[in-house]
Amino acid sequence: MPSFRVETPQRAYDAIVERGALRRTAEFLPKRAGKIFIVTNHDVWNLHGAILCHGLGDRQPEVLFLPPGESRKRIAEVETLAERMVAAGGDRASVVIAFGGGIVNDVGGFLAAIFMRGVPVIQVPTTLLAQVDAAVGGKTGVNLVSGKNLLGSFHQPLVVLIDPDVLTTLPEREYRAGLYEIIKCGVIRDAGLFRLLDQCAPSVLAQEPATVERIIAAAVRIKAEVVSADEREGDLRRILNFGHTVGHALEAETQYSKFLHGEAVAFGMRAATELARRTGDLASSDAQTIQSVIGKYGPIPRLEGVTAQQLVGRLAVDKKTLHGKVHFVLPVKIGDVKIVSGVEDCVVIESIEAVLA
Numbered sequence: 582m583p584s585f586r587v588e589t590p591q592r593a594y595d596a597i598v599e600r601g602a603l604r605r606t607a608e609f610l611p612k613r614a615g616k617i618f619i620v621t622n623h624d625v626w627n628l629h630g631a632i633l634c635h636g637l638g639d640r641q642p643e644v645l646f647l648p649p650g651e652s653r654k655r656i657a658e659v660e661t662l663a664e665r666m667v668a669a670g671g672d673r674a675s676v677v678i679a680f681g682g683g684i685v686n687d688v689g690g691f692l693a694a695i696f697m698r699g700v701p702v703i704q705v706p707t708t709l710l711a712q713v714d715a716a717v718g719g720k721t722g723v724n725l726v727s728g729k730n731l732l733g734s735f736h737q738p739l740v741v742l743i744d745p746d747v748l749t750t751l752p753e754r755e756y757r758a759g760l761y762e763i764i765k766c767g768v769i770r771d772a773g774l775f776r777l778l779d780q781c782a783p784s785v786l787a788q789e790p791a792t793v794e795r796i797i798a799a800a801v802r803i804k805a806e807v808v809s810a811d812e813r814e815g816d817l818r819r820i821l822n823f824g825h826t827v828g829h830a831l832e833a834e835t836q837y838s839k840f841l842h843g844e845a846v847a848f849g850m851r852a853a854t855e856l857a858r859r860t861g862d863l864a865s866s867d868a869q870t871i872q873s874v875i876g877k878y879g880p881i882p883r884l885e886g887v888t889a890q891q892l893v894g895r896l897a898v899d900k901k902t903l904h905g906k907v908h909f910v911l912p913v914k915i916g917d918v919k920i921v922s923g924v925e926d927c928v929v930i931e932s933i934e935a936v937l938a
């Protein structure tokens with residue numbers, strides 16, 4: 582089964598895509614590891630905790646539960662977890678295992694980044710989105726009232742264990758939300774992956790095991806390559822934000838309650854694709870193909886009540902606004918994108934309106 586090397590200035594590590602990877606978690610613990618702390622939530626633990634425990638052999642982990650939901654991705658929860666670590670005998674030799682979806686990966690990773698100035702973390706993502714995106718790359722953090730992911734740190738894991746077996750219990754909507762991030766990978770860097778998602782949609786949607794493994798591996802390979810070339814979001818890492826400029830605006834405008842992250846990104850990819858067509862950067866035929874593939878993995882919730890003007894208003898405050906400019910990642914062909922800024926608001930509004938219609 583494939584393993585992808587992530588090489589960053591902070592650390593080099595593997596992202597391993599392997600059925601049953603959970604069962605050999607102990608192999609990846611540092612030799613002198615102290616107490617093991619698993620950060621998870623009750624749902625994930627009830628479904629898959631026993632397998633992870635089995636994978637830790639004779640190590641007796643301390644399990645720390647994070648209450649569910651984006652609203653609990655806050656510094657207060659990190660503090661609570663850190664106090665529990667100290668109470669349970671945590672020290673600088675402790676190791677954190679972040680075992681859950683993107684929220685757990687982000688909070689568990691951030692806890693590890695700052696606990697006693699930093700202890701190692703093993704990322705064990707259990708949603709498709711977290712497997713192909715959140716768990717690889719070392720971004721960790723929590724939300725502020727004023728915005729998402731505004732407190733955080735780069736803390737690269739010891740290893741990322743991606744076990745497709747855990748996805749069998751994932752709600753179908755969460756699975757599809759993760760698929761949109763894989764479509765993103767195809768558009769930005771891998772025409773072959775994109776073709777697979779186009780031609781094999783029924784087996785992707787039916788979670789045919791070999792197909793699921795292939796698309797996860799393809800997406801993780803891309804994430805690993807991009808992060809290795811650019812750990813801290815310079816130009817290359819920003820290509821991963823295809824669909825995210827408008828996607829983030831949509832999530833914020835709907836108070837993070839109506840759309841799953843991947844669904845908002847799907848809408849954002851539609852808008853960016855239409856924008857690229859209008860600016861002449863992308864051929865109409867390619868634009869149509871991208872729209873059609875996104876459509877195959879729908880539906881996403883309707884945008885009732887959200888206007889293009891509102892979304893464009895949000896873009897200005899998005900943290901990806903650099904030097905006062907909004908950046909868009911625009912496809913130039915399937916498998917390649919470019920980053921542009923300074924696009925006229927009216928063209929952005931027209932593109933979003935076209936997609937809304």
Ligand SMILES: NC(=O)c1ccc[n+]([C@@H]2O[C@H](COP(=O)([O-])OP(=O)(O)OC[C@H]3O[C@@H](n4cnc5c(N)ncnc54)[C@H](O)[C@@H]3O)[C@@H](O)[C@H]2O)c1
Binds near residue numbers: 649687708718730751
């Ligand atoms: N650090 C990064 O680079 C990065 C990248 C993308 C997203 N994120 C963050 O990730 C978060 C979203 O992550 P998410 O989409 O995984 O959502 P999530 O963490 O909320 O998980 C979604 C739901 O699925 C449940 N779940 C998890 N695994 C399951 C399984 N195997 N079976 C059944 N249920 C399961 C969870 O309990 C939760 O209710 C956001 O906070 C976002 O900011 C971070």
Ligand SMILES: [Zn+2]
Binds near residue numbers: 842846
């Ligand atoms: Zn994303």
